[in-house]
Amino acid sequence: MAHDIVSEISPKPGDRIEDLxxxxxIIDEDRMAGNIARVQSYMDAHGLNFRPHIKTHKIPALAGAQVAAGAKGINCQKITEAEVFADAGFEDILITYNIIGPEKLARLSTLNExxxxxxxxxxxxxxxxxxxxxxATRKPLTVLVxxxxxxxxxxxxxxxxAAALARHIAGKPGLIFGGLMNYPKPNSAAATQAFLAETISLLKRDGIECAIVSNGGSPSLFDAHLVPAATEHRAGTYIYNDRSMVRAGHCREEDCAMHILATVVSRPTPDRAVIDAGxxxxxSDLLGFSDHGVVVGYPEAVITGLSEEHGVIDLSKCTGPRPEIGDKVRIIPNHTCVVSNLFDTMVFHRDGVITRVEDVAARGLVW
Amino acid sequence: MAHDIVSEISPKPGDRIEDLxxxxxIIDEDRMAGNIARVQSYMDAHGLNFRPHIKTHKIPALAGAQVAAGAKGINCQKITEAEVFADAGFEDILITYNIIGPEKLARLSTLNExxxxxxxxxxxxxxxxxxxxxxATRKPLTVLVxxxxxxxxxxxxxxxxAAALARHIAGKPGLIFGGLMNYPKPNSAAATQAFLAETISLLKRDGIECAIVSNGGSPSLFDAHLVPAATEHRAGTYIYNDRSMVRAGHCREEDCAMHILATVVSRPTPDRAVIDAGxxxxxSDLLGFSDHGVVVGYPEAVITGLSEEHGVIDLSKCTGPRPEIGDKVRIIPNHTCVVSNLFDTMVFHRDGVITRVEDVAARGLVW
Known part of the structure; x- marks a missing residue:
């Protein structure tokens, strides 16, 4: 029932953003395309394979655009996410997770077939x-350490x-040792390189090759070339970008493709605005920030608090105009990936005109 | 597609929780029933009407149980939530929100009809x-200040x-002045009472009655009787309860009906466990806590960090047994209402045996 209601109120291509x-x-198509191209160019320039993490968008059409730009395969975090993307035709899927328990193993082998x-x-x-x-009794599965x-x-x-576990995998029936994977600390490329290179070297002595060495993470995105032991890099956030990526120096504010469109529903005091985005x-992801997003066009406005359906904005530092009741504002979220996970559909636009509405197909999957 | 997959993996009544x-x-039926009864008894003892906020569960069957226990009407935060509950037969619905914009007004009047x-x-x-x-040209709408x-x-x-705005409403075509509503600061019953009583008094001089005076909030739940100017109290969290309610002294840990069942997927070091709940x-709601929930049975374990699908637990303070890989643990969340909003279905159990699986019918509604 809930989803019928949502579909009734879903906007259509050609509608204008300001009428939503x-x-x-909302996602800016041109910014998103620019983000895909810029990161792929960096990976191409350094001869690195790039494996986008789909957790950021959970939309097969977007993974298709990433692969069309040159990405080699995709990264999922859950079996059910991988199932959605397999249904959409993707084959090269790395699930960066320890899969445990009979129900998950059964579905994993079905997917592997x-x-x-x-x-x-x-x-x-x-x-x-x-x-x-x-x-052991089914089609073998490739496993990375x-x-x-x-x-x-x-x-x-x-x-x-790592080498010991790799040998353990290589000796186990039903499993193929596939290589190494890590999610590093930011700004630690040298330590990452040392760990991975040493592991590769240990395994080479035993005649065990690491076909894939998958380094990862958005915080380390543009350090990928500093880890030559890696054969590929994984990252998700860059497709939409967010406030954390601006802070990291990975993009500019004008590269943030996702905004949360919100309306000022109250101006209870001269210094306080309340928006309908909570x-x-x-x-509530802070990612180290002390407030809850950037209010575009009001650089001195601070989203000081969120309740579930209200955001409270402190305007006391604003030297210019202040948003009035009924005004629509755009918020750049601290963290884009968790916002995607809240909404069943995502609206895309170009210059304020809606281009498409995509189901967030892999949202809401329990595991 | 996503939701087809979810339904395939949905558990059934009679299944055991430990097999999930x-x-x-997961929701403990008996604890939930106890929470409904206890809070309703308090309201009844003080002659207060009680209006549960459905944002906590978003499930009509649960609102039905709240009304059956004695609640007078329900509280929603969005028009689309109210539509779901109207579909389920609820009539007395207070939407505690400033409704702005033509699309919302159109739907609001349809609902009002x-x-x-x-x-x-x-x-x-x-x-x-x-x-x-x-x-003005439609069935009149009741509006509270x-x-x-x-x-x-x-x-x-x-x-x-408040009195001026009430007079403004009373003089406007298409609107009926319905009374007052507030969401108070915790532990400020005296200030709340003074504000509301003074407003009622000002309006009485003009012959304007406040039919409803709706005080609210879970933090102020058991202070409701200290605000005699109010005719009703609103609260949501109490039905499931959570860590914030335990801290507030509103319930015991054994009254928390919601747990997040999680599996230990990694024990990378003696002092670190990683669970599959992120x-x-x-x-990420902290609600003033510095960590991310209570690990039941491991009182010294601290959930120090969350990424999207991982929770990192510091076990260094644990003097007793530590959870091992593959163990299932139960987490009491800091804030239950926001957890409900992430899941399309909710599993209920009694003594570990599943009793029912309810659609979280009002989840995912954009506005």
Whole structure:
């Protein structure tokens, strides 16, 4: 029922952005195309394969544009995301996750039978042994070793441990050792290179090749060429860009393709505006910021607080005009990927005219 | 397509919680029923009408249970939420929002024609004049004045301004003045009472009655009786409860009906566990906490960081057993309402056996 209502109020191509009811995220087609081209050019210039992470948009048509620009394969974080993209024709899919549990293993093998290029990662004997027990009697699965080169999330802790796990995978029925994967700490290319190169060297002594060495992350996007041990880089955020990417120096504010269109619904005091975008439109992701996004055109306005359907803006520092009740404003979110995850459809526009409305096809998938 | 996949993997009544793939929010039926009964008893004991906010669950069947327990009407934050609940048979609906813009006004009047008890709020002449321009030629709409008694969000700033806006509503074609509404600062019942009582008194001199005086908020839930000027109280979170409600002293940890079931997918170091619940399952809402939820059964474990599909847990303070890879854990979220908004379905259980799976019918509605 909910989704019927949404479709009734979905805008249509040709409609104008300023007529949209709010809150609503919108994507600037030209900025997005520029982002795809710029990052692909960087990867091409350095001879790196590029594997975009689809978690940012969850829309097959956008992954299609990324691949058309030159990307080699895609990166998913969940089996169900990979299923949506396999349905859309993608074959070279790396799921950068430890897959555990009988229900997930069963679906993973079904997916592996359907497409040629499925790969997952593992960082423990537990995960590897679970995969092997399932895949031993089925089409073999390619598994990469996840390495913690400093990112502090998942991953084996040393090159020696990585090599040991790689040997474990290589010796297990049903599994093919596929290489290495890591999600590094920002600004630590040298440590990443050292870890990966040492692991490759250890494995080479045993005659084990790392077909893929997948380095990653948006924070490390333009450091990819400083890790020559890697054969590819993964990143997602760059397609839309956001405030965190501007801060990192990876793009300009005018490269941010996603805005959350919002309406000023209250001006209770001269210094306070309230918009209809709260944590259920912008999310509460701070990513190190102390406030909740950039109000385009009002550089001194500060989104100081979010409740679920309200955003409170402090205008006290504004030296120029202040937004009035009924005005529509555009917010650049701190983090674009989590905003995509809140909305069932995404509206695209060029110069303010809607070009298309895409289902966020892989949104809402539980696991 | 996404939703077809979800339905394929939806669990069924009779399945056991421990067999669910993760991450997945689950609701304990008995705890939820206890929460509904306890808060309704408090309201009944003080002769207060209670109007639950459905934003917490977005599920008509749950609002039905709240009304069956004695609640008088429901509270929505969006027109589209109200439409879903009107479809389910609810008539007494207060939308606590300034409704602005032609598309929303058109839908609001359609809804007003369908049900008898629709009410909205306004805190400015701008909103009121927009409503009047639309409703002057249609079935009249009931409008309450939103007052800022200290909460610092929307609302007129003084009793005099509230009275003036009430008179403005009362004099406008197409509108019926319905009373007052506020969302107070926590622990400020005296200030709330003073603001509301003064406004009521000012209006009484003009012969204007406040049929509804709607006080609200989960933080102020058990202070409702300290605001005798109010005729009703609104709150949402109590039905599931969460870590913020435990901290506020409004419930015990064993009253938290929502858990996020998660699996330990990695134990990269002795002091670090990584679970498959990240910001796309728990949200980044901190609500004043410095970490991301309670790990039930591991009181010294701290969820220090979330990425989208990973939660990083610091186990260094754990004196007892530590969760191992493959273990399932239950997380009490900081804020339950925003978790509901991420999932298309919600699983309910009693003593670990699934009782039902409800569509989160009002999730994903843009405005």
């Amino acid at each position: 009811s709010t809150p609503r995220p 359907r497409i040629g290029g499925l790969k997952v990662v593992a960082d423990s004997n537990y995960t590897v042994d679970g995969l092997s027990a399932w895949f 996840e390495c913690d080169t400093g990112g502090g999330r998942c991953g084996v802790q040393t090159p020696e441990a 944590s259920k439109a912008l999310t | 793939s993760t991450p997945r929010p 369908r049900i008898g008890g629709l009410k909205v709020v306004a805190d400015s002449n701008y909103t009121v004049d927009g409503l009047s321009a639309w409703f 939103e007052c800022d008694t200290g909460g610092g969000r929307c609302g007129v700033q003084t009793p005099e301004a 910001s796309k399952a728990l949200t």
